[in-house]
Amino acid sequence: MMADKPLQDLLNAPRADAALAQRIRDNWRRQQRIAARDGTARFWLYGAGMAAVALFGVLLLWPWLHPSPPLLVVSARLDIDKDAGLHGGLSAPMQDWLTAHAIAPPPAEDRVEMAKFCNLSGYLNAHLRIAGARQGHAHVFIYPGSLPFDNAHDGRVDGMRWESWRMGNAMSVLVLYDKKMRRQGVERILQAMFPRLAPRLAERLSVQVFSRPLPDGFVITKQEKHS
Amino acid sequence: MKLVSSLSKHLARRQMAKRFNACIDLHHAALFKHALWLVGNRQDAEDMVQETYYQAWRSFPTLKEEGSMLAWLLTILRCSAAREYRGRARNKDLRAALTAGLDERASGIAPQDMLDVFHALDSLNPAQRDTLLLFALHGFSYLEISAQLEVPVGTVMSRIARARTALRKQLNVDDGNVIPFER
Numbered sequence: 001m002m003a004d005k006p007l008q009d010l011l012n013a014p015r016a017d018a019a020l021a022q023r024i025r026d027n028w029r030r031q032q033r034i035a036a037r038d039g040t041a042r043f044w045l046y047g048a049g050m051a052a053v054a055l056f057g058v059l060l061l062w063p064w065l066h067p068s069p070p071l072l073v074v075s076a077r078l079d080i081d082k083d084a085g086l087h088g089g090l091s092a093p094m095q096d097w098l099t100a101h102a103i104a105p106p107p108a109e110d111r112v113e114m115a116k117f118c119n120l121s122g123y124l125n126a127h128l129r130i131a132g133a134r135q136g137h138a139h140v141f142i143y144p145g146s147l148p149f150d151n152a153h154d155g156r157v158d159g160m161r162w163e164s165w166r167m168g169n170a171m172s173v174l175v176l177y178d179k180k181m182r183r184q185g186v187e188r189i190l191q192a193m194f195p196r197l198a199p200r201l202a203e204r205l206s207v208q209v210f211s212r213p214l215p216d217g218f219v220i221t222k223q224e225k226h227s
Numbered sequence: 228m229k230l231v232s233s234l235s236k237h238l239a240r241r242q243m244a245k246r247f248n249a250c251i252d253l254h255h256a257a258l259f260k261h262a263l264w265l266v267g268n269r270q271d272a273e274d275m276v277q278e279t280y281y282q283a284w285r286s287f288p289t290l291k292e293e294g295s296m297l298a299w300l301l302t303i304l305r306c307s308a309a310r311e312y313r314g315r316a317r318n319k320d321l322r323a324a325l326t327a328g329l330d331e332r333a334s335g336i337a338p339q340d341m342l343d344v345f346h347a348l349d350s351l352n353p354a355q356r357d358t359l360l361l362f363a364l365h366g367f368s369y370l371e372i373s374a375q376l377e378v379p380v381g382t383v384m385s386r387i388a389r390a391r392t393a394l395r396k397q398l399n400v401d402d403g404n405v406i407p408f409e410r
Contacts, residue, residue: 007394010344011364013336015328016259020273024251024280031281 069157070149073164075120076174077157079127080139086114090128097126101144101171107192109133110185123147125174130189136181138189140173147172165190165197173197247287251280254297258304261360267345269324279304297365298375305357321345347397351390358386359394 017023069077090105094115098105106112106128114129118141126142146169154163157176163186165173173194177186191198255276262272282303290299325341348356354376361367361375362383369387373380 007344007363008366009334010336010340011264011360012260013329013334013341014260014263014325016256017269017273017328020259020276021251021255023273024255024277025248027277028247028251028280028284032284 067155069155069162072121072123072147072149073155073157073162073174073176076125076127076139076141076162076176077160079118079120080129080160080176083114083116083118083127083129086116086129088114090115094126094128098142101142103142104193104195106130106140106189107133110138110189110192113137132177132181132185133188134182134185136178136185138175138177138181138186140175140189140193143172143174145169145172147174149174165194165200167194167196243287247284250283250296250300254300255280257297257365258300260364261301262304263324264345264348264360264364265356267321267324267349269327275304298367298371301361301365302375343398344394347394350397351393355386355390355393358383359390362387 068074090112094117095105097117110133111131112128113131114127116127118125118127120141120143123143123145126140128140128142130138130140132138146166147164149164149166149172154161156162160176160178161183162174162176164175167173171194173190175186175190177183187201190201258276258279259272262275263269266272266275279300283300290296322338322342325345326338329336329338331338348359351359358372358376361372362369367375369380369383372383376383
C-alpha cells in the first residue's frame with residue numbers, strides 16, 4: 001500500500017549512478033572518434049571504388065582508344081626483327097624490280113642497308129631498310145597491288161611508328177620507322193621514291209601554330225591523324 | 228582563407244561540444260529516471276540514455292531553442308531509444324533497480340511503494356504512461372505536453388485524468404491527496 005507521499009516525489013526517487021554522466025561523455029567521445037575513423041575509411045573506400053571503376057572503364061575502352069594494328073603491320077614488324085642482322089645494301093635484282101615498277105631509289109644521303117623480298121601474311125613485298133641521313137631507320141615495304149589495311153593509315157606497333165599509303169590499286173606502301181627517325185626524314189625518302197605521293201605526304205603532315213605568339217624562330221607543330 | 232574557415236568551423240564545433248557536455252550534466256538524471264520507469268532495468272535505462280544522447284548529438288547542430296532541450300531529449304528517448312528496449316526482460320530484482328542509491332530514511336519513501344507505482348504505471352497504456360510521466364515526473368504543463376506529444380490539450384488532460392483514476396484503482400487508494408498531481 002502506497003504511503004502518503006506525493007507521486008512526484010516517488011517518481012523522482014530513483015537515483016542515477018554517479019558516474020553515468022561521465023560514462024555517457026566517454027562513450028559519446030568514443031563514438032565520435034569511431035565515426036571520424038569510419039568517415040576516413042569510407043572516403044578511402046569510395047576513392048578506391050572510383051579508381052577501380054575508372055580503371056575498368058579505361059580497360060573497357062582501351063581497344064577503341066588504342067586499336068591493334070592490322071595483321072600486315074604486325075607481320076612487317078616481326079619481319080623487321082627477323083632481318084635485323086641482314087646487310088648488303090640495294091641488290092641488283094631489287095634495283096631492277098624497283099625500276100620495273102617505276103620506283104626511284106631513296107636519296108643518296110639515306111643509305112639502303114638491306115633490301116629483300118619478304119612474305120607478309122601471304123603478300124610478297126619488297127622490304128628496304130633505310131638508314132636515316134642523320135639517325136634512325138625507316139623500313140619501306142612495297143607491294144605492287146592493293147594491301148588490306150583495314151582502313152587504318154597509321155599508328156604504333158611495338159616501339160615503331162607506321163604509316164600506309166595506297167596508290168590506287170597499283171601499289172601499296174607501308175613504312176615503319178623507329179623513334180630516332182624523324183617524320184620529315186621519312187617524308188623525304190618517300191617523296192624521292194614515290195613522286196606521286198608528294199602532295200599527299202604534305203597533306204597528311206599538317207602544321208598547327210598556336211594562337212599564342214611564340215618567340216621568333218619557334219614553331220610548334222602537331223601531326224594530325226587523317227582518315 | 229581556407230585556414231580561417233576551417234579554424235572557425237573547429238571553434239564552432241568546440242563550442243557546440245561544450246554546450247552538449249553541459250546538456251549531459253543537466254539532463255542525464257531526468258532522462259535516466261524516465262527510462263527506468265519505462266523499462267524497470269537500470270542497465271537498459273542507462274543504455275537508453277546513452278543512445279538518446281548519441282542520437283541527439285547527430286541533430287544537435289539543428290537545435291535552435293536550448294530552452295526546450297529536455298523536451299527534445301525526451302522525445303528522442305520516447306520515440307527511438309525506448310522502441311528498442313520496450314518488451315525486453317526486466318530486471319529480476321525490480322526493487323533493487325528502483326531503489327539503488329536511495330536513502331529510505333532520509334527520503335521517507337518505502338521501496339514497496341515504488342514497486343507498486345511501477346506496476347501501476349506498467350498497467351497503463353503507453354500514451355497515458357508517457358503523458359503521466361511528463362506531467363508528474365518532469366513537471367511539464369498541459370500546454371508543453373500537448374506540444375511535445377503533438378496532441379490537443381484536451382487529450383492531455385483526459386489522459387492524465389484517466390491515468391490518475393487507473394492508478395488509484397491499481398493502488399487501492401481512495402484518498403485524493405495520496406496522488407497529488409497538482410504541484
